[in-house]
Every structure is written in C-alpha cells, then in structure tokens.
Amino acid sequence: MKRTFPAFLLLSTASLIVASCDSNGASKTSDNNAVTDSIYPPVEKNKPNTDYKPAFEGQTRAPGVKTQTPYESHVVTDKLESPWGIAVLPDGRLLITENEGSMRIVSENGELSEAIGGIPEVDARGQGGLLGLTLDPDFSSNRMVYWVFSEPVAGGNHTAVAKGRLADDEKSIENAQVIYQALPTYDGRLHYGGRIIFDKEGHLFVGTGERSDIETRPQAQDLQSALGKIVRITKDGQPAPGNPFASNQEARPEIYSYGNRNVQGLAIHPETGDLWSTEFGPRGGDELNRIEAGKNYGWPIITYGLEYSGKEIGNPPIQQQEGLEQPVYYWDPVLSPSGLTFYTGDAIPEWKNNLFNGGLSSTHIARLVIKDNKVVGEERLLEKEGQRFRDVAQGKNGEIFTITDAGRLYKIHKKS
Numbered sequence: 101m102k103r104t105f106p107a108f109l110l111l112s113t114a115s116l117i118v119a120s121c122d123s124n125g126a127s128k129t130s131d132n133n134a135v136t137d138s139i140y141p142p143v144e145k146n147k148p149n150t151d152y153k154p155a156f157e158g159q160t161r162a163p164g165v166k167t168q169t170p171y172e173s174h175v176v177t178d179k180l181e182s183p184w185g186i187a188v189l190p191d192g193r194l195l196i197t198e199n200e201g202s203m204r205i206v207s208e209n210g211e212l213s214e215a216i217g218g219i220p221e222v223d224a225r226g227q228g229g230l231l232g233l234t235l236d237p238d239f240s241s242n243r244m245v246y247w248v249f250s251e252p253v254a255g256g257n258h259t260a261v262a263k264g265r266l267a268d269d270e271k272s273i274e275n276a277q278v279i280y281q282a283l284p285t286y287d288g289r290l291h292y293g294g295r296i297i298f299d300k301e302g303h304l305f306v307g308t309g310e311r312s313d314i315e316t317r318p319q320a321q322d323l324q325s326a327l328g329k330i331v332r333i334t335k336d337g338q339p340a341p342g343n344p345f346a347s348n349q350e351a352r353p354e355i356y357s358y359g360n361r362n363v364q365g366l367a368i369h370p371e372t373g374d375l376w377s378t379e380f381g382p383r384g385g386d387e388l389n390r391i392e393a394g395k396n397y398g399w400p401i402i403t404y405g406l407e408y409s410g411k412e413i414g415n416p417p418i419q420q421q422e423g424l425e426q427p428v429y430y431w432d433p434v435l436s437p438s439g440l441t442f443y444t445g446d447a448i449p450e451w452k453n454n455l456f457n458g459g460l461s462s463t464h465i466a467r468l469v470i471k472d473n474k475v476v477g478e479e480r481l482l483e484k485e486g487q488r489f490r491d492v493a494q495g496k497n498g499e500i501f502t503i504t505d506a507g508r509l510y511k512i513h514k515k516s
C-alpha cells in the first residue's frame with residue numbers, strides 16, 4: 101500500500117500535537133504523559149502479502165517509536181525446554197510451563213527447580229502441550245494455579261483448563277482437576293489458542309483456536325462450538341455469570357466472543373479494564389483486537405490475510421463487513437503473535453500502559469503505544485536475538501520477562 105509518510109504522521113498523531121523535529125527528522129510529540137515519544141517511519145519495511153486496504157488510518161504500519169529510557173536485556177537462563185507461559189509468583193520468582201507437560205520455578209538468578217509433578221497428561225504433538233497459566237488472585241493464601249493444555253482423549257484432543265494447588269514444598273501440583281473442555285474434540289495438532297487470564301470479577305478468560313483445518317474452520321462462527329472463541333468461565337469451569345449468550349438456548353453459555361482464529365494473547369487494559377487479545381492470521385492478517393462481550397471478530401468471513409498457499413480467502417475475499425468487528429491493528433507480514441501484556445510499571449515511564457506482544461515467526465517483541473483504543477506507535481525489541489518469543493510478563497520490579505521456544509528466559513530492565 102502506498103503511504104506518504106509525513107501526511108500519515110500528521111493524520112495519525114493529530115491528537116498528540118506535533119511540536120518539532122529533531123536532527124534525525126523524527127518528530128517530537130507530546131501529550132499529557134511525562135515522557136514523549138519521537139515518531140519514525142513504520143517498523144515494517146517488507147512488502148505486504150496483499151493490497152487490501154485498512155478500514156481506517158493507522159490500522160496497520162503505525163508510526164515507529166523508540167524507547168528513550170536506556171534499557172538492557174540479558175539471558176536469565178537458557179535451560180528451559182519449550183516454555184509456553186509465565187506467571188509471576190508473589191516473591192518475584194517465575195512459575196513457567198514447559199510444553200511437554202511440566203512446570204518449573206525459576207529464581208531471580210536463573211536457578212531452575214526440578215519439574216513440578218502432578219500435572220495431567222498433555223498431547224504435546226504439533227502446537228499442543230502444556231500451554232498458558234495464571235495464578236489465583238488469592239494465590240498468596242490458596243496457592244491455586246490454573247492452566248490450559250491440549251487434553252488427549254479418545255478421538256483426538258481439545259483445549260482444556262485445569263486447576264490445582266502448588267504444594268507447600270513446590271514439588272507438585274496437588275489435586276489437579278480438569279475444569280473445562282473446549283469441545284468438540286478433534287483429531288488435529290494445530291490451533292489450540294492457550295492463554296488464560298483473570299478478569300476483574302475473578303472469572304477466567306480463555307482463548308481457544310479453530311483447529312486450523314478447513315473442516316473445523318467454520319466452527320469459529322458456530323455458537324454451539326467452543327472452537328475459535330474466547331470463553332469466560334468461573335474458577336470451577338462453569339459459564340461465568342453475565343456472559344452474553346447465557347439466555348440463548350442455541351449457544352454455549354461460556355462463549356464471550358466468537359469469530360476468533362487462534363488466540364494466544366490475552367491482557368486486561370490497566371486503566372479501562374477492557375480485554376485485549378492477539379490472534380494468528382493466516383498468511384498476513386495477524387490481529388490485535390479489543391474484545392467486547394458477544395461480538396463477532398469475523399474469522400473466516402473477513403480477514404486481511406491469504407491462505408498459506410497464497411490463495412485468497414472467501415469468494416470474493418472481503419476484509420470488512422457490517423456486524424463484524426475490525427481489528428484494532430493488524431500485521432502483514434505476520435508476527436505470529438503469542439503472549440501479550442500491558443506494562444504497568446514505573447521503571448521505564450514511556451512504557452506505561454503500552455502493550456508488549458511476543459512474536460514467534462517475526463522473532464521480536466512488538467511494543468505498541470495505545471491511545472484512545474488505537475495503536476499510535478510500534479517498536480521492535482530484542483530483534484537481534486533471533487528468538488521466537490512465546491510469552492511476555494511484567495516482573496515484580498517493573499522489569500519485563502520473556503521466554504522463547506529455544507528455552508531462553510530474558511529479563512529486560514532499565515539500565516542501572
């Protein structure tokens with residue numbers, strides 16, 4: 101797509117007030133934040149897969165930004181095995197899932213615990229395995245952990261949620277029980293979603309996937325299927341009270357949003373309380389969405405991507421349709437967006453309320469500056485590391501931790 105940079109800059113940052121240009125030609129912007137961001141050309145330089153037009157200015161290839169506060173990163177450990185999810189324990193240590201079915205605790209200095217036992221069997225083939233996790237809001241007193249995994253059963257597998265208590269000696273999960281299954285079961289190895297977070301009322305949001313195949317794909321639009329959805333459940337795995345389809349006899353009552361493809365990123369905005377998510381597009385069309393109850397996020401009816409073969413999706417292919425939600429932002433080429441978190445720390449002031457998203461195929465972390473529910477700036481972090489970033493979490497002291505498929509745990513922190 102053609103875009104004249106300065107005009108775009110003025111349009112997309114109109115609310116920021118463009119004040120001056122520095123010697124690099126980067127414009128200084130300012131708003132009510134204490135720290136200002138300079139604006140650069142978009143970080144993506146590669147040609148998109150399609151010439152599809154965005155629904156609004158700034159929906160893709162937002163202006164580039166660069167963190168001004170000096171920061172550094174280092175590898176805390178490289179001994180993890182295909183880690184998938186990070187949870188920050190009250191004392192600042194990290195509880196991390198490993199894809200083959202174990203959890204480990206990692207200390208500040210990178211020491212790994214033995215594998216924690218007591219976890220139900222997972223189907224670790226393909227994209228399955230032990231996936232995301234979260235701690236109970238009352239973890240300090242009840243030590244409860246909730247996690248997502250691909251559960252092997254007769255006829256295939258499905259995305260499931262389990263819970264259990266982290267034993268006092270931290271060697272096992274006690275009384276693990278499966279509380280939720282995203283049905284139907286399917287004999288595949290792809291698109292399980294897998295992220296889980298608490299909402300402000302103490303219920304759980306879980307992202308699922310549509311299992312990728314042409315055969316299961318339409319189920320993203322089917323309210324009787326839990327595939328291709330974000331569901332909202334209680335700590336016992338029941339549909340959470342107040343869910344949008346509770347009174348619809350034709351719908352699964354756990355469904356919160358539908359028309360999602362493969363949701364591996366979930367985060368709650370620290371100020372608005374809104375649920376934000378990322379999902380994998382096909383070839384092009386990875387999405388950042390702001391999720392509202394009961395809404396349809398469009399897959400596979402609308403998409404900014406192509407089939408992996410290069411073929412168009414839909415006949416004719418459409419990107420926008422009344423009644424279907426537009427992504428807040430999309431990427432083409434893709435990131436393969438996995439773990440997502442909002443930064444709430446004080447250590448790096450210009451990161452406040454920014455989104456951090458781990459990219460797998462893109463091998464960087466995307467930092468997104470959000471204003472009025474739009475992306476107004478994008479930066480790439482750790483892009484020289486050549487790692488597939490699976491999850492991102494904020495540590496106890498305002499640092500950011502991130503894990504990679506190759507087994508690394510990085511800490512990103514303000515330069516001391």
Ligand SMILES: [Ca+2]
Nearest residue numbers: 387397398399
């Ligand atoms: Ca969508």
